[in-house]
Amino acid sequence: MIIHEIAASLYPWDLHDEPIDRIVDKLTEDSSVNSIYLVGVMHYEKRPLTSLFYTQNPTRKWYAPEDSRVYYGLDPAAFAGTKMKPQHSERDFLRGTDWLDVLVECARRRGLKAGVEISHTFYDTEKAMREMPDVLQKDIHGRPIAQHFCCNNPDVREYMRVLFAQTVKEHDVDFIQTCMMLFHQGEPVKTPWFLPNETDPKLSALLGVVTGGCFCEHCRREAIAMGYDWDAMVEALRALEHVATATPYHHNDQCLSLQLLMDSNLTEAGLLLEYPALQSFLEFRARSITSLFRDIYGAIKRVKPQVEFRYNNYLRYPELAGLSYPHAAPYLDSVRDSDYTEQRPVTDGFAYKRHTLNKIRRAIGCDKPLLAAFAVRPNATPQIIRDSIGQLAQVGVDGFSLGHYDGSTRPLLRAVREAMEEYDITLKEGL
Numbered sequence: 001m002i003i004h005e006i007a008a009s010l011y012p013w014d015l016h017d018e019p020i021d022r023i024v025d026k027l028t029e030d031s032s033v034n035s036i037y038l039v040g041v042m043h044y045e046k047r048p049l050t051s052l053f054y055t056q057n058p059t060r061k062w063y064a065p066e067d068s069r070v071y072y073g074l075d076p077a078a079f080a081g082t083k084m085k086p087q088h089s090e091r092d093f094l095r096g097t098d099w100l101d102v103l104v105e106c107a108r109r110r111g112l113k114a115g116v117e118i119s120h121t122f123y124d125t126e127k128a129m130r131e132m133p134d135v136l137q138k139d140i141h142g143r144p145i146a147q148h149f150c151c152n153n154p155d156v157r158e159y160m161r162v163l164f165a166q167t168v169k170e171h172d173v174d175f176i177q178t179c180m181m182l183f184h185q186g187e188p189v190k191t192p193w194f195l196p197n198e199t200d201p202k203l204s205a206l207l208g209v210v211t212g213g214c215f216c217e218h219c220r221r222e223a224i225a226m227g228y229d230w231d232a233m234v235e236a237l238r239a240l241e242h243v244a245t246a247t248p249y250h251h252n253d254q255c256l257s258l259q260l261l262m263d264s265n266l267t268e269a270g271l272l273l274e275y276p277a278l279q280s281f282l283e284f285r286a287r288s289i290t291s292l293f294r295d296i297y298g299a300i301k302r303v304k305p306q307v308e309f310r311y312n313n314y315l316r317y318p319e320l321a322g323l324s325y326p327h328a329a330p331y332l333d334s335v336r337d338s339d340y341t342e343q344r345p346v347t348d349g350f351a352y353k354r355h356t357l358n359k360i361r362r363a364i365g366c367d368k369p370l371l372a373a374f375a376v377r378p379n380a381t382p383q384i385i386r387d388s389i390g391q392l393a394q395v396g397v398d399g400f401s402l403g404h405y406d407g408s409t410r411p412l413l414r415a416v417r418e419a420m421e422e423y424d425i426t427l428k429e430g431l
């Protein structure tokens with residue numbers, strides 16, 4: 001099998017704490033990496049995520065990032081007309097350095113592809129809650145949802161458009177990747193009490209959508225403009241939410257109905273037939289996200305047509321968050337799937353990983369690159385990495401993406417190159 005890209009993500013503090021050339025030496029020698037990218041806007045998440053302490057960092061044991069800071073330069077004048085403004089790090093060791101420039105300089109010097117990621121969130125939730133709660137999604141009761149910004153709010157939409165466009169305009173990157181959170185999916189509904197059987201995970205997730213977002217005034221306006229009877233749709237969804245949140249002590253008049261539903265074998269199609277408002281709501285949100293991607297894609301291409309827009313899939317059921325790949329595909333240049341099966345005991349023979357890749361491939365076609373991530377971090381073993389790559393050799397991926405260097409070990413990194421030899425995977429020369 002021939003692949004074109006092996007990517008690795010790096011955080012600004014990785015680059016501060018360890019010379020970038022030493023990091024890149026390891027990645028290229030052990031894993032044949034030919035593409036590096038900066039997680040340039042990072043959410044509030046303890047690093048490393050899946051282990052107690054760093055494995056490669058010579059300076060610190062662990063790190064707690066600020067929420068949604070931008071770690072590279074942006075022209076403030078470009079944001080003169082946006083209500084939301086980029087926030088940069090307030091920590092002395094990070095502020096004042098354009099970490100994307102640091103990464104790009106190294107990539108160019110060493111003949112590597114260079115990219116940037118705007119990760120799950122792009123704005124500080126606490127600041128938004130305090131100063132402009134309007135930009136956050138609302139649940140069906142009108143309560144703001146942390147970390148989830150509403151793309152139907154014109155202020156959010158404008159900020160995202162400018163943020164993506166300016167990032168590529170001001171930096172010499174080959175691709176811009178995002179795993180931004182879309183519509184809040186709600187919590188999968190659990191079987192309420194005393195029932196022995198496992199709930200069907202797909203029905204449970206679908207029903208959970210009514211506990212997610214967004215029900216804000218901007219969504220209402222957009223939905224009406226698209227031709228939906230918003231008020232009737234929300235009224236029907238309220239009744240369903242009443243069922244979905246029932247317990248013996250809350251909405252208990254619906255508790256038996258929920259218990260019977262979750263202990264039944266009703267299909268998702270059955271639930272949608274019974275609640276057409278849920279179908280309409282899913283469709284409205286998919287149209288909203290497709291429109292968002294169209295806007296961002298257009299904004300990037302107007303600035304630099306050659307820059308690749310890559311979505312980093314992290315969702316088990318993307319369509320429940322508003323992402324319908326068949327509809328969004330025209331506005332994506334490539335997709336990375338961030339399944340990290342390797343970091344847990346592998347009980348399914350990598351079936352979930354394979355199924356997700358096939359789902360995305362079916363939607364984006366064979367001409368657009370599809371990259372498979374795998375976890376080169378503790379809990380994985382070199383054998384698991386080799387087995388995973390052996391599976392990937394059979395599903396026609398166009399590249400790999402390592403998640404993440406900050407928790408990796410040399411034996412795990414070396415397993416990439418070893419598996420490529422074992423399974424006859426060749427990295428195509430040139431970018």
Ligand SMILES: [Zn+2]
Pocket residue numbers: 137138150151152153214215216217218219220
């Ligand atoms: Zn909304």
